[in-house]
Amino acid sequence: MRREESEGLGVVFGEIHELLRARAGLTPHEALEVVLVALELLDSSRIANIKRADSGSDLRTKFLTRAPSIDRDVADAVLTSFERSGWLEMNRELRGPALLHFIPPELRRGLGIFFTPEPLAQALSRAFRLRDGLRIFDPACGAGVLLRDFALRASKEKRRIELFGGEINPALLRLASLHLGSIDPGFRGIRHDALREDQEAERVIPKGSVDLLISNPPHGILLDSSDPALAQFHLARFVKSRLPFELLFIERALGWLSPGGHAALILPRSILTNRGFEEARAALDRVLIPEALISLPAETFAGAGASVSPIVLFFRRRDPRVDAPRDVPHALIQNIGLDRSGRFIEGSELEALGNALEALFQNGEIRRPFERLEFGEAASLSGLSRALFAGAKRASAPAKMMSSLSGAAHRLPSNVPLGELVSLANTGKTPPRSAYQEEGAFILKVGNLTDEGIDFSPRERNFIAPDRITPRLRLEPGDLLLTSTAHHPKYIAQKVDLFVGTPWASSSPISFVGELMRLRPRLDRIDPLALLAILRHHETRERIRMRIHGQTAHLRPRDLLGVEIDETLATKERILALKEELELSRKRNELRFRMRALYDGR
Known part of the structure; x- marks a missing residue:
């Protein structure tokens, strides 16, 4: 099928639908009913040319009889639009896709209809x-x-x-x-x-x-x-x-x-x-x-x-x-x-x-x-x-x-459940808007993760009172963070970063919001950089996304821990590259922190 032709017909049909809604004041359901009447009459008719000026047109008379919610001018406009579209001479392979333009999105959602x-x-x-x-x-x-x-x-x-x-x-x-x-x-x-x-x-x-x-x-x-x-x-x-x-x-x-x-x-x-x-x-x-x-x-x-x-x-x-x-x-x-x-x-x-x-x-x-x-x-x-x-x-x-x-069949080597490699997996907690303040304990948000190292540049609402951070929500060096809640599944595990500390000296704890999940590697089982290399691999991300719940996208800790991962993805070359990335990220953060201090007059 030629997509461009179908899309062109869709534009014409969309105009017909809008005409019925604007000039006749019809609801989407009513407009669809009128369109169906017109199409059924046209399909049963062998008339190739519709003469709008012919007030005695048998086709128009039948149309008005079966669609009493529209007047003669609207009926003529609809039939003329169909004539302009070339509907009667159209290849049957083009008709079907074009017809679907008559079901507006709001009507589909209301009926639970998702056309394939x-x-x-x-x-x-x-x-x-x-x-x-x-x-x-x-x-x-x-x-x-x-x-x-x-x-x-x-x-x-x-x-x-x-x-x-x-x-x-x-x-x-x-x-x-x-x-x-x-x-x-x-x-x-x-x-x-x-x-x-x-x-x-x-x-x-x-x-x-x-x-x-x-x-x-x-x-x-x-x-x-x-x-x-x-x-x-x-x-x-x-x-x-x-x-x-x-x-x-x-x-x-x-x-x-x-x-x-x-x-x-x-x-x-x-x-x-x-x-x-x-x-x-x-x-x-x-x-x-x-x-x-x-x-x-x-x-x-x-x-x-x-x-x-x-x-x-x-x-x-x-x-x-x-x-x-x-x-x-x-x-x-x-x-x-x-x-x-x-x-x-x-x-x-x-x-x-x-x-x-x-x-x-x-x-x-x-x-x-x-x-x-x-x-x-x-x-x-x-x-x-x-x-x-x-x-x-x-x-x-x-x-x-x-x-x-x-x-x-070929079996992936060294597949182990993620739960065997981590001692803790939990989502953070997003504070109410009233809890944020100008300074205090830093709380990491989705925007602070880059998939290339954590960006500690403060954004709007990045600080809360230290006493709001419970021990279970406190980050420790070596913890990994990944996106676990989003409006679209493709954003789950799209960003994974390793926390190694802050670019400033502070005794205040660091926490993270509810859209992020923290994983704490078992150091006797795997190095944090090796786990980072595995989690960033596209194969692991795909496996994680298969565990998503909900009409939007939610990943739960117990589901993530059941994902089997391939330890062989943590190659020496990837770990060395991540180590370099981590050092560059540390320097970027320190430079940003120093520049802000200089320009803030501190």
């Missing part, structure tokens, strides 16, 4: 080979983004597949029908609640009838566990308090899958990281087998105003006659071609991901960016959680996926 980026949807579809009669279902299809590439591929490969989409929001379901109907006239849209039993939907998609289930269910919706309607879910008994929609969605997905059926779900990382879901994961392990896992960056849904760090979990129904593999391929993706504002950037890894998925699922070969996570036991969700978030043995050498070859 089209390049990601294309990459995921390549994991599955099409065949005649293949039944594909997205129970929370939204605008149909994840199904679109299957429809296009089936058309090009002359395959007769069965494509179904379920959606609770009627406007989105109509958008999906417009999105997919022109590619696959056999597409069936079902209005349903994915978590509720529905006899009508059951007739269309019976339980146990789906060969491939792929979906990006709503994220962040918490359900009341006391709701009687949720009693049907086996998993409801394992989660106290509020139930995440996505967890119950996995159980529903398993019910739809046929024997031997496969699923690919885009889920929040908390499905694997939340300790409150341990029993639920263990229950799912009895009925599913994970086949692959992809970790995506927080930018994946940034364009929708969301900062979740999603995963893609591939799994199949467990068959007691078939042994589960003892490893799971895992891909860590850092660039999907979008920045935090949803703009396109260079360096996307999604094409390589699509190639690797095709090789993995169709030929059993592991290619980068996939690596094998080894368990030493049958693969499971519980094992995935432990492996990724308590340290894993990985292997990336090209290899067959079959369990018979799993023992040939």
